[in-house]
Amino acid sequence: MAAPASIYLIGLMGSGKTTVGRRLAARLDVGYVDNDEAVAGLAGVSSVELARRGGSELHEWEARYVTTLLDRDAVVVAGIAASSADRPAELAALAAAGLLVYLHCPPAVLAARVRADGPRPWLPADPETMIADMYERRDAVLREHATIVDATVTPDDAVTRIVAALAARR
Numbered sequence: 001m002a003a004p005a006s007i008y009l010i011g012l013m014g015s016g017k018t019t020v021g022r023r024l025a026a027r028l029d030v031g032y033v034d035n036d037e038a039v040a041g042l043a044g045v046s047s048v049e050l051a052r053r054g055g056s057e058l059h060e061w062e063a064r065y066v067t068t069l070l071d072r073d074a075v076v077v078a079g080i081a082a083s084s085a086d087r088p089a090e091l092a093a094l095a096a097a098g099l100l101v102y103l104h105c106p107p108a109v110l111a112a113r114v115r116a117d118g119p120r121p122w123l124p125a126d127p128e129t130m131i132a133d134m135y136e137r138r139d140a141v142l143r144e145h146a147t148i149v150d151a152t153v154t155p156d157d158a159v160t161r162i163v164a165a166l167a168a169r170r
């Protein structure tokens with residue numbers, strides 16, 4: 001299926017933006033823009049390093065990344081950092097420009113995934129509480145602005161559901 005509009009994937013850390021995004025882009029035969037890679041390209045240092053520095057620097061770069069993304073004409077699949085949920089105007093702009101998809105996972109699933117993953121040096125040894133707080137703060141605003149897709153299914157099934165949502169949007 002040809003992609004009629006860009007697809008923006010947002011979700012909390014570990015929701016599968018990178019994993020699902022790459023497969024979705026391949027399925028639609030368009031480019032994939034990864035939020036962490038793009039932020040590193042803009043900032044000149046990795047998003048892991050920006051996060052390690054603390055403060056608001058990472059989130060400022062993540063906001064600039066959304067601006068650059070919205071300036072592009074090409075149809076792409078792009079990951080969107082979860083911090084955009086703290087700036088609802090970004091969510092509204094992304095939803096107006098393309099299909100904004102919320103890759104939804106319950107906090108316990110996210111915590112299990114990120115615990116098995118790396119490197120996320122900003123995470124405490126037990127990430128449950130931090131992820132539960134992020135979920136509490138961001139879940140409602142993401143549901144309000146984005147099309148929710150269950151991201152606990154396999155990556156390929158998530159891709160199929162997003163393609164169906166794209167077809168339904170036309």
Ligand SMILES: Nc1ncnc2c1ncn2[C@@H]1O[C@H](COP(=O)(O)OP(=O)(O)OP(=O)(O)O)[C@@H](O)[C@H]1O
Nearest residue numbers: 012013014015016017018019113117151153154155
């Ligand atoms: N649908 C899925 N089912 C099972 N495991 C998954 C699924 N999607 C992603 N994963 C696994 O969860 C981990 C996090 O996935 P991924 O890095 O794609 O998430 P992300 O949203 O890009 O995270 P971040 O915000 O840190 O960039 C990886 O180990 C990945 O293999």
Ligand SMILES: O=C(O)C1=C[C@@H](O)[C@@H](O)[C@H](O)C1
Nearest residue numbers: 013047051058082083122134
């Ligand atoms: O969702 C967030 O706001 C964050 C997520 C992590 O990936 C880190 O990048 C950082 O600690 C902030």
Ligand SMILES: [Mg+2]
Nearest residue numbers: 017018036079
């Ligand atoms: Mg990612």
